[in-house]
Amino acid sequence: MNRTVILCAHGSEAPRGRSAFAGLVNAVRREARDLDIVDAFVDVQEPRIAQVVAETVGPRAVVPLMLAYDRPVGVDIVQASHLDPAVSVTAPLGPDWVLAEVGVRRLFEAGARSDDTIVLAADVATDDRAVEDVSKAARLLSAVWGGRVHVGTLGGPDTHLADAVDVARAYGRRVVVSSYVLAPGAVHDQMVASGADVVTAPMLDGGPPDPRLVSLVVSRAQARGGGVSVGGETGPRVTHT
Structure with a gap:
């Protein structure tokens, strides 16, 4: 059995x-x-x-x-x-290296460039463990991408995504949101509406x-x-x- x-x-x-x-x-x-x-x-x-x-x-x-x-x-x-x-x-x-690899694939598919400012976008993270997991996901993505990755969430104690996008604009470069979300839906729609220049597809893109x-x-x-x-x-x- x-x-x-x-x-x-x-x-x-x-x-x-x-x-x-x-x-x-x-x-x-x-x-x-x-x-x-x-x-x-x-x-x-x-x-x-x-x-x-x-x-x-x-x-x-x-x-x-x-x-x-x-x-x-x-x-x-x-x-x-x-x-x-x-x-x-x-x-x-x-967080996992595999998700970082898929995240980088989505960045390339979205046309991200090495001089873009990358913001990893996650859903609401309300407790310390979730915040740490999202932070680790950003570090893994940064390691695979080969450049700095900022963090923005849709709620919780971490920086709100819209604020993270605004701060990222201070670098004077395109802002690309890396969607740390599994599937399309309302959460990803909020990421698309964050004001970034480019938003990647979810891990599952259809x-x-x-x-x-x-x-x-x-x-x-x-x-x-x-x-x-x-x-x-x-x-x-x-x-x-």
């Missing part, structure tokens, strides 16, 4: 966001045929994570398809996992999922023994094509 893995994401009201998430789930199913892959959500869409935990049996792992350890991971998903001691929760997808992103999800899904360390790889595998 295959082990069950629950891929849990934020729900989306946008059809393009739902389609992007479904495409990633299906790609993971094709890649990890030794696992029973089930999808779930923390909000907006059904089925909710608590419902999926209640309706499945045996040892199973929840993989948060989120880019930082934020409230949905630490509260919604963890609380749902407490409904059954056979359920474990892995680390979320980010086409086939980047194979590196699929492999990252599979590696989380196959992890055993209480989860994996966030961003635990030894270094970047830099590819610009």
